[in-house]
Amino acid sequence: MHIKSTYGNIVRAYILLAVLLLSFNRANAQNEQKFYCVVNKKNSVKSLNKVQLRNILLANTTTWRNNKKIQIVDFSVGKKARKKFSSEFLKLTPNRVSMIRLKKTLAGKALAPKIFHNQEDLLDYISKNEHAIGVVSSNTDLPEEIKIIYLEKK
Amino acid sequence: MKYFSVSTVFALLICPFAFARPVAAGDVLIYGFGQIDYKVSDRKGTNSTIDITRINYISEFQLSENSRFFNEIEYEQGPDLSGDALYGGIKLCQAWVEYRVGPELRFNFGKVYTNFGLYNLVHDVTPSFLQVDIPFMYSRHKIDKDSSFSQRLYGKYMTGLTANGTLDLGSDGSQIEYSFSFGVGRSEIVNDEFINENTSYAGRIIYRPSFLPGGQIGASFYTDRNKFGAGGAANGIESTFGLDIQHQYGSYLFQIESILASFADYKNNPRKALIGYALFGYTLWDNLTPYIIYSLADYNFSPENTADDVKPFSVVNFGLNYALSSQLFIKAEIGLHSRKANVYEENINELILSVSFAY
Numbered sequence: 001m002h003i004k005s006t007y008g009n010i011v012r013a014y015i016l017l018a019v020l021l022l023s024f025n026r027a028n029a030q031n032e033q034k035f036y037c038v039v040n041k042k043n044s045v046k047s048l049n050k051v052q053l054r055n056i057l058l059a060n061t062t063t064w065r066n067n068k069k070i071q072i073v074d075f076s077v078g079k080k081a082r083k084k085f086s087s088e089f090l091k092l093t094p095n096r097v098s099m100i101r102l103k104k105t106l107a108g109k110a111l112a113p114k115i116f117h118n119q120e121d122l123l124d125y126i127s128k129n130e131h132a133i134g135v136v137s138s139n140t141d142l143p144e145e146i147k148i149i150y151l152e153k154k
Numbered sequence: 155m156k157y158f159s160v161s162t163v164f165a166l167l168i169c170p171f172a173f174a175r176p177v178a179a180g181d182v183l184i185y186g187f188g189q190i191d192y193k194v195s196d197r198k199g200t201n202s203t204i205d206i207t208r209i210n211y212i213s214e215f216q217l218s219e220n221s222r223f224f225n226e227i228e229y230e231q232g233p234d235l236s237g238d239a240l241y242g243g244i245k246l247c248q249a250w251v252e253y254r255v256g257p258e259l260r261f262n263f264g265k266v267y268t269n270f271g272l273y274n275l276v277h278d279v280t281p282s283f284l285q286v287d288i289p290f291m292y293s294r295h296k297i298d299k300d301s302s303f304s305q306r307l308y309g310k311y312m313t314g315l316t317a318n319g320t321l322d323l324g325s326d327g328s329q330i331e332y333s334f335s336f337g338v339g340r341s342e343i344v345n346d347e348f349i350n351e352n353t354s355y356a357g358r359i360i361y362r363p364s365f366l367p368g369g370q371i372g373a374s375f376y377t378d379r380n381k382f383g384a385g386g387a388a389n390g391i392e393s394t395f396g397l398d399i400q401h402q403y404g405s406y407l408f409q410i411e412s413i414l415a416s417f418a419d420y421k422n423n424p425r426k427a428l429i430g431y432a433l434f435g436y437t438l439w440d441n442l443t444p445y446i447i448y449s450l451a452d453y454n455f456s457p458e459n460t461a462d463d464v465k466p467f468s469v470v471n472f473g474l475n476y477a478l479s480s481q482l483f484i485k486a487e488i489g490l491h492s493r494k495a496n497v498y499e500e501n502i503n504e505l506i507l508s509v510s511f512a513y
Contacts, residue, residue, distance in 0.1 A: 009450055010412050010428065010430040010450060013410050013430070013432045014397075014399065014410055014412075049325070049326065049327055050327070051326060051327020051328070051364040051367070052322075052327045054327070054367060055327060055329060055362070060320070060329060060331070060362060061257070061320060061322075061329070062257075062320070063254065063256075063257040064257075065257070067220060067254055067255075067256050067257065068219075076480075077440075077479065077480045083440070091367060091368065091403050091404055092368070092402065092403070092404070093405060093437050093440040094440060094480070095437070095440050095441060095477045095480055096402065096407075096437060098480035098481075099281075099282055099283070099480075100402075102279070102281060102282040102480075102481075102512055103276050103279065103282035103283070105185065106185070106186075106187060106212060106276060106279045106282060106512065107267070107275040107276050107279070108212075108214070108224045108248070108250075108252075109275075111183075112183070112185060
């Protein structure tokens with residue numbers, strides 16, 4: 001009897017989650033154009049779609065196509081720009097994003113992100129590092145060594 | 155003595171690579187994490203304790219453009235390095251060399267955390283998850299009242315070869331991440347003996363669909379010939395299968411995970427154990443996350459059950475996780491165990507206050 005009960009509870013839990021996920025109403029990231037995804041000009045990547053960018057910034061994708069480790073650069077958690085991008089594009093709170101990246105770093109999967117307190121330092125780092133990727137506000141003046149990654153609509 | 159031997163092992167592991175080529179700035183990465191707990195429980199004969207539960211040092215050495223050496227050493231329970239102490243310990247948790255063929259294929263050789271379930275790869279990295287400790291199904295279980303020791307229903311560590319990688323499915327962003335390992339299993343002390351002589355196999359596949367941002371489904375397996383036997387039958391082949399679903403989006407985090415383990419009891423009767431949990435957390439103001447974990451366990455799930463009165467039981471944990479910064483967390487957790495501790499004692503409740511940090 002107890003076998004059925006335990007099994008039933010676990011199956012019910014899976015079904016409940018499946019229903020929640022299926023009924024989940026995916027909100028559109030309407031504000032992503034307020035941000036530029038930027039990399040070093042030597043980086044051969046020209047475009048990404050939103051899911052691919054999300055996978056990179058959450059360290060699900062940890063290497064570029066040329067097998068080089070991706071170096072995420074970001075602002076510190078308290079910065080407005082990071083809060084805005086995290087909530088509007090990644091759809092996660094900044095601390096949740098940090099936890100996800102920490103998990104990947106300490107498991108040996110991804111490089112620890114480089115964290116900067118101001119935009120000049122962040123851009124300076126990307127301009128000197130071929131494998132770095134970051135996100136800045138779309139009204140930013142970019143140095144010559146940096147290019148914008150085109151975000152595909154789909 | 156202990157300090158000397160661990161240092162020697164550490165030095166032997168590191169030196170060949172250090173001497174192989176000069177370590178230039180940027181080639182070595184050092185980071186780690188730690189956890190300090192205050193625990194109080196109504197379990198008979200226990201007092202409240204403050205423990206430096208663990209301080210872990212991780213270092214990573216780039217050996218070439220596509221290879222690196224990664225290792226993790228844990229100082230558990232604040233050991234006395236003079237070697238006179240009867241408590242605590244220093245252990246090598248991970249030591250592996252990786253060679254990256256490409257994003258789709260990497261090889262790791264050495265001692266690794268078995269890639270099993272949502273949590274085993276970060277088994278002790280408490281700043282990377284909400285709760286104080288990872289869910290109960292990953293713990294050691296004392297399956298039988300006649301057993302003098304407890305064991306996990308899978309091997310926390312493996313020493314051997316792992317092939318893993320990430321495959322992009324088309325151009326829409328969907329991904330499959332996989333990992334397959336074989337080697338010697340357990341690689342830890344069970345019943346006062348270090349077990350690492352029996353062959354073990356493990357695998358894990360994760361699917362991340364592009365249509366559900368933040369969602370993933372995963373399946374894992376682990377099998378080995380277990381020297382001491384989870385259910386008491388020595389040297390039996392034991393297998394565990396796991397299934398997990400996770401969704402984190404906005405302020406929510408959902409996780410559901412379960413394992414089904416097959417083994418034999420001390421009378422050599424086949425037996426199964428089913429353990430699962432559901433976790434829900436909701437983050438307020440980016441810093442404060444209340445969460446609840448409901449775990450269920452049935453150590454005797456087989457219909458052909460011949461064992462006596464081992465009943466299913468549940469554990470409910472309520473907790474709060476407060477992020478002081480992205481690397482420093484304060485956690486408070488209350489655990490309500492409907493089970494009888496060690497199967498046959500009275501019910502227990504406990505409170506844990508914990509500080510965890512990463513550096």
